Amino acid sequence: MICEHDMLKILKTRWGQGHQTTKFPDTTPTLPERFRGKPTVDASKCPPDCKECADACPTQAITVAPSLKLDLGRCLFCTECTAACPQGAVKLTQDYRLATSKRDDLVISGADLKLAESMSAELRRILGRALRLREVCAGSCAACDLDTNVLNTIGWDLSRFGIQFVASPRHADGLVVTGAISHNMVHALKETYDAVPPPKIVIAVGACAISGGPFRDSGAVKNGLEGILPIDLYVPGCPPHPVTILDGLLRLIGRIKRS
Amino acid sequence: MSTTWLALSHGRSVARSEIPTVELNEFAKTLAAARADGARLAQLFGHRTAPDAMTVYAIVGRPADGDYAVCSTELRGPDPLAYPAATSAWPAAQAFERELAEEHGVIPTGHPWLKPLRYKPTVSGAPAPWGPFRPDVPIPGDYPFYRVEGEEVHEVAVGPVHAGVIEPGHFRFMCHGEDVLHLEIVLGYQHRGVEALLMHPHPVRAIMAAETIAGDASIAHATAYAGALEGLADVEPSGRANMIRAAALELERLANHVGDLGALSLDVGYLPCASYLGRLRGDFLNLTLDICGNRFGRNLVRPGGVAFDIEPARAASLRDRLTKFQGELLPVLDLLFSSSSVLARFEGTGAVSGETAEEIGLVGPAARASGLELDVRHDHPTGVYRFFAIPVATESSGDVYARAAIRWVEIQRSLVFLQDVLKGAWEGDLRRPLGALRPNALAMGVSESWRGEAMHVAITDGDGRIEKVKAKDPSMHNWFGLAQALRGVAISDFPICNKSFNLSYAGHDL
Numbered sequence: 001m002i003c004e005h006d007m008l009k010i011l012k013t014r015w016g017q018g019h020q021t022t023k024f025p026d027t028t029p030t031l032p033e034r035f036r037g038k039p040t041v042d043a044s045k046c047p048p049d050c051k052e053c054a055d056a057c058p059t060q061a062i063t064v065a066p067s068l069k070l071d072l073g074r075c076l077f078c079t080e081c082t083a084a085c086p087q088g089a090v091k092l093t094q095d096y097r098l099a100t101s102k103r104d105d106l107v108i109s110g111a112d113l114k115l116a117e118s119m120s121a122e123l124r125r126i127l128g129r130a131l132r133l134r135e136v137c138a139g140s141c142a143a144c145d146l147d148t149n150v151l152n153t154i155g156w157d158l159s160r161f162g163i164q165f166v167a168s169p170r171h172a173d174g175l176v177v178t179g180a181i182s183h184n185m186v187h188a189l190k191e192t193y194d195a196v197p198p199p200k201i202v203i204a205v206g207a208c209a210i211s212g213g214p215f216r217d218s219g220a221v222k223n224g225l226e227g228i229l230p231i232d233l234y235v236p237g238c239p240p241h242p243v244t245i246l247d248g249l250l251r252l253i254g255r256i257k258r259s
Numbered sequence: 260m261s262t263t264w265l266a267l268s269h270g271r272s273v274a275r276s277e278i279p280t281v282e283l284n285e286f287a288k289t290l291a292a293a294r295a296d297g298a299r300l301a302q303l304f305g306h307r308t309a310p311d312a313m314t315v316y317a318i319v320g321r322p323a324d325g326d327y328a329v330c331s332t333e334l335r336g337p338d339p340l341a342y343p344a345a346t347s348a349w350p351a352a353q354a355f356e357r358e359l360a361e362e363h364g365v366i367p368t369g370h371p372w373l374k375p376l377r378y379k380p381t382v383s384g385a386p387a388p389w390g391p392f393r394p395d396v397p398i399p400g401d402y403p404f405y406r407v408e409g410e411e412v413h414e415v416a417v418g419p420v421h422a423g424v425i426e427p428g429h430f431r432f433m434c435h436g437e438d439v440l441h442l443e444i445v446l447g448y449q450h451r452g453v454e455a456l457l458m459h460p461h462p463v464r465a466i467m468a469a470e471t472i473a474g475d476a477s478i479a480h481a482t483a484y485a486g487a488l489e490g491l492a493d494v495e496p497s498g499r500a501n502m503i504r505a506a507a508l509e510l511e512r513l514a515n516h517v518g519d520l521g522a523l524s525l526d527v528g529y530l531p532c533a534s535y536l537g538r539l540r541g542d543f544l545n546l547t548l549d550i551c552g553n554r555f556g557r558n559l560v561r562p563g564g565v566a567f568d569i570e571p572a573r574a575a576s577l578r579d580r581l582t583k584f585q586g587e588l589l590p591v592l593d594l595l596f597s598s599s600s601v602l603a604r605f606e607g608t609g610a611v612s613g614e615t616a617e618e619i620g621l622v623g624p625a626a627r628a629s630g631l632e633l634d635v636r637h638d639h640p641t642g643v644y645r646f647f648a649i650p651v652a653t654e655s656s657g658d659v660y661a662r663a664a665i666r667w668v669e670i671q672r673s674l675v676f677l678q679d680v681l682k683g684a685w686e687g688d689l690r691r692p693l694g695a696l697r698p699n700a701l702a703m704g705v706s707e708s709w710r711g712e713a714m715h716v717a718i719t720d721g722d723g724r725i726e727k728v729k730a731k732d733p734s735m736h737n738w739f740g741l742a743q744a745l746r747g748v749a750i751s752d753f754p755i756c757n758k759s760f761n762l763s764y765a766g767h768d769l
Contacts (some may be wrong), residue, residue, distance in 0.1 A: 006598065010531055013594045017587065020538050030543075036551035058464035063395065078558050079566075080463050119684060135424040139451045141474030142426050143555045149424040155536035167422035176424075182768075184378050184448045187397045188287050188419045214467045220379065220452030238557060239474070241548075242541075 021157045022243075025256050029243045032096055033210060036077040037241075038095035040111040041075070043068035045089040056084035059207075060218060072098060072106040073224075076238040077084035086170070099235045099248025103226065106210070106234055116233055118254035123199060127173045128253045131163045133203070134172035134196065138189050139182030139221050141214075143239040144206035149241045151249075163249055169193075174201035180221035181209040181228060193229055201232040203252070208240050213238055263289050266329035267318060269641045272702035273717065278316070279330045284317070286332040287345040290541060293319050293328070294349055299633070301327060301705075302714055303345070303355035303362050304729045305334075307382065313340055313363060314494040314619040318703065322638040323594065327703060334365065338385050344370040351620025354735050360388050374403055377768050378447035398447055399429050402413055407433040407440045415750060419448045433748055439753070443740050449768035457484065457715075457728035462562070469489035469715065473766030475515055475534050477509045479545075480715070480730070480766075481560035484706020485730070486641070487717040488562040490612040491696040494546050496737030497687020500564035500679050501642030506577075507547060507556050514543035517588065519761050522723075523663055524595060526577035526754045527604040533593045537619040539591070542584050563597050564690030569758075574681040579581055581681075585674050605660035609744035609756035612657055621740045623711020623731045624669070626759055628652045635707035647679050659752075664757040671710040698723040710763065732766025 022029065031037070054062040061074035062081055068089065070081075081090045097115055099166060100106050105114040118124060137145045151158040152165065166172050169192045181189065193202070204225050207213030212223035225231055235248045250256040260567045263279050281289045290300065298319035313334040334340040334412060344367030345352040354468045356367040357376040364385040367373065373388055378401075380392040395400055399416065400654040404413075412435055419427035427448035433441040436551050455466035469484035482504050489496065489744045496504070521536025544554040551559040551567040559567055567575070595601055611621070616629035626633045634651045652668040654661035696719050711733030718727040741760045 009594055009597070014537070015591050016590055017535050017538075025513060032549040034550070035548065036552040056463075058459075058461045058467060063716065064603030076467060077553070078463060078467065083631050096417050099600060117545065134420075136420055137424075137449075139449055139475075140426070142472035143471070143474030143477075145424050146475060147554065148294075150537075150541055152424075153541065154534045155538045155541050165424055169420075178451070180451055182450055183394060184450055185419065188427065188448070193654070211583060214464070214471045215451040215453070215456065218456050231592050238471075240553065240557065249659070 011178065012237040015233065020154050022155060024243060024246065025250055026079050027097065031096060033094070035094050035096070035241070036079065036092045038093050038098055038113060039075060039108070039221055040069050040093055041070050041108060041219065042089050042110065046085040047087065053081040053090050057078040059214070062090070066253055067109060069107050069109045071211070072236040073103060073234065074207065074216070075236065076207055076214060078176035095211060095250055096239060096241055096244050098244050099233055101233065101253060103210070103231070103234060106236060112141050116248055116251040119201065119252055123201070125255050126199060127201070129162045131165045131174070132162065132172045133175045133176050134169040134192060135178070135194050137139050138177060138179040140179035140208055143180070144178035144208065147176065147239050147242050147247055148205055151246055156242060156246060158246070161250060161253070161255060165254070169195035170197065172196050174203065175229070176203045176205055177209050177225050177229070178205050180212040180215040180223060183220050186222065188229065189228070201252070202229045203209065203233040203235065203248070204231050205235045205245060209235055210234055210236060216241050244253060262295065264319070264330050264356045265710040267703050269703060269705045270486045270490045270495065270698040271288055271378045272493070272697050273329070275701055276561070278701065281330055281332050283332050283334065285343050287343050287348055288318070289330060290319070290345045290352070291318055291348045297321065297323050298328070300349065300351040300355070302716060302729065302731055303352055303359070303711065304716070305359045305365060306361060306718060306727045311471060313365065315342070315359065316343070316478045316716070318636065318714070320712070322633060327639065327705070329701070337389070338383070339364050339366050340367040341368050342367050346370050346372070348617050351736070353410070365387070367766050377450045379450055384711045398445060399431070402445050404431050404443050411435055411436070412440070414440045423436065428764050429765065434750055437749045437751065439620065439745045439748050439750050444742055446764060446767050448737040448739065449765040451765070451769070452728055453769045454728060457730060458725050466561060467557070467756040469483060472730055472769065473734070473763035474555055474765065476511065476708040476710060476713060476732070476766065477483060478504065478511045478556045478560060479713045480707045480732070482508065482706040483704040483715040485560055485562045486706070487702045488693060488696070489717045490702025490704065491700055491717055491719055492693040493690050493697065494563055494693055496564045496642070496691065497689070498643070499685035500689055502685040503550070503567070503569050503684065504560055505643045506677060506680055507550060508560055508706065509677050510543055511556060513670060513673050514540050514547070515709040516670050518662060519758060520592065520595060520666055522758045522761070523659070524601065525754060526758055527601055529595065529598060529601050532591055538557055539584060539588050544741060546580060547574070549577065561690055563693050564688060566690065568689055569681070578678055578681050581674060581677055588670070594668070596664070596667060604755060605663055606658060607625045608659040608752050609748050609759065610656060611744050613655070615743055616740065618659065619739050619743065620736045622736045624662055624665040625737050625740050626711065627651065628665050629657035630655045635705055635712050639705060644681055646660060647676055649676055659759040660753050696723040696725065698721065710734060710735065710761070730769060732763050734762040734767040737762050738767060
């Protein structure tokens with residue numbers, strides 16, 4: 001029973017909280033100056049035969065031969081490469097937009113990243129205005145899961161875009177998968193995918209789900225989702241910032257067009 | 260106790276030859292004697308030194324002495340190696356001895372609960388005591404569940420894929436009507452092979468493995484891992500680096516404690532607080548983002564110090580924002596803890612007695628909720644915790660209310676601590692180079708994560724190369740506590756009991 005006094009207290013507290021939901025995507029988010037977003041590479045700045053950045057990279061995300069390339073699917077945004085390169089051939093920008101439609105698009109050789117495209121017109125007709133997702137965590141550290149879940153808070157209010165996380169795969173239109181795909185989760189992951197009625201989509205969130213991330217080649221993981229399930233959206237990062245995940249989801253449903 | 264145990268501290272090394280070795284048959288008795296002297300089990304693990312030889316190390320915390328202590332025993336002979344289990348007399352060892360059996364095929368004789376822990380093959384490929392590893396059989400189909408039988412008893416199976424956006428694990432409830440007679444928790448789904456990566460030749464890859472043992476406790480694990488390496492290198496981080504680590508650790512605690520109280524509100528259907536606290540959790544994560552560019556503190560802590568500074572202007576800005584968030588947060592917590600409908604669900608639910616908590620070796624808020632005065636920041640203060648003491652928060656009822664109330668108190672104390680440390684003028688290098696590691700040595704690093712004690716132990720060979728790193732997340736101790744809390748509780752109260760512990764699957768599974 002809530003007495004009158006309690007009700008007043010609830011209202012007073014509510015008043016003190018104000019309005020907290022971001023206006024994204026109508027406004028761009030403000031991120032602190034140390035935010036580590038999209039890397040860019042510029043081979044024209046490289047001294048001959050230099051491979052300091054590639055050697056410094058803990059996940060072999062950078063290759064220098066035949067040309068300088070950085071794989072965002074492997075990148076953990078750790079700054080070892082930028083610290084190793086006094087020429088500034090590798091830089092981390094503040095650009096939070098990282099999601100792509102294809103694995104190959106994550107491999108950059110300049111400043112441009114081909115961002116994710118909307119799902120097909122047919123899929124958008126069926127799922128675009130009411131997308132229900134089932135999350136499967138399969139060998140993560142939990143950070144990707146936590147920052148995916150954050151989208152459900154009032155700060156982001158994911159449901160205003162018609163996107164919701166649901167409990168049962170049978171109620172879902174697709175999976176969000178996190179983690180490097182531990183051997184012990186392969187069976188449950190496939191069963192969950194099979195339980196989703198078609199047409200269905202798969203979204204890989206985080207470096208782990210894309211490439212194994214920090215757990216790559218540990219021997220206990222499958223180095224990501226590639227080859228296990230077909231992937232419709234790649235969201236790199238360790239973990240990706242919530243706005244990076246949301247940006248990817250909104251591009252997938254056609255709510256944000258390429259820019 | 261002094262002759263059978265060697266004192267051990269965070270960030271200090273000991274020679275392997277100095278570590279006392281007790282007879283195989285005396286090992287369990289030595290542990291029991293330490294317990295009788297007020298010690299608690301912090302770590303127990305095996306290290307294979309030759310194909311037919313293994314050293315088993317036990318590390319205990321001695322809260323009264325403000326330190327830790329180590330002793331060991333030697334197992335020799337052809338497989339399978341065996342020794343009398345410590346768990347028989349001290350249940351706190353149960354998960355550690357199961358880990359030993361699973362990793363090395365060692366048989367802890369007389370272990371009352373010898374079952375797989377994470378589902379992985381032994382290092383040598385030899386069978387575990389319960390049989391060979393069967394990768395083709397799904398985990399719940401390959402687990403000897405404790406069964407309660409009777410006409411009206413039924414089982415409820417949940418997971419590994421749960422209803423929410425959370426980590427995987429399997430829960431098996433033995434129920435009589437609504438009442439849970441027994442809950443068995445089967446984990447291993449998050450096993451990623453982290454420990455091997457802690458010895459990765461690329462030092463950044465290695466500490467990233469530490470940071471991702473439990474992704475919401477990155478600072479705690481990275482600090483403990485760094486402490487072990489600093490001990491081997493005999494390097495002490497500067498006051499400034501220690502201040503930045505402590506500030507980040509308390510921000511980590513704030514974000515998680517606030518998030519947990521929000522999740523508890525949600526699970527009792529009290530939506531106003533769930534909404535506000537879910538948002539405020541993110542505000543604290545964003546302060547960590549401001550310090551190092553990542554909401555979970557990735558790449559901030561590095562062996563020898565930290566990689567990002569908190570300059571005076573940044574410290575002032577952090578303090579201002581903390582004051583603002585405090586003003587928004589504390590009335591919400593006051594509302595939560597004065598709402599009778601919330602308290603009716605929290606109070607008396609999922610109680611763990613102090614006696615049980617000690618017996619099974621709970622740590623962190625779960626231990627303090629049951630009246631155990633355990634907190635690494637107080638029992639074994641390191642860095643700036645030596646100068647800014649945080650009193651240990653305890654409750655006595657051991658229920659969901661107590662575990663929630665501990666977080667409420669700790670949130671307030673962390674806010675005070677942060678204002679204090681961020682005010683100070685801290686001197687020193689951000690990061691000191693480590694140099695060569697001491698050969699044939701063992702060193703330990705420890706930190707009070709928001710869940711409890713995180714510990715890393717590193718051992719070097721004769722050339723000063725790391726040959727073993729053993730990591731422990733507090734969840735290793737506490738999952739059994741959740742199972743105990745469910746005894747006699749209505750199954751519908753499982754979600755709030757679970758949230759009140761909020762343990763790490765990843766940290767347990769490694």
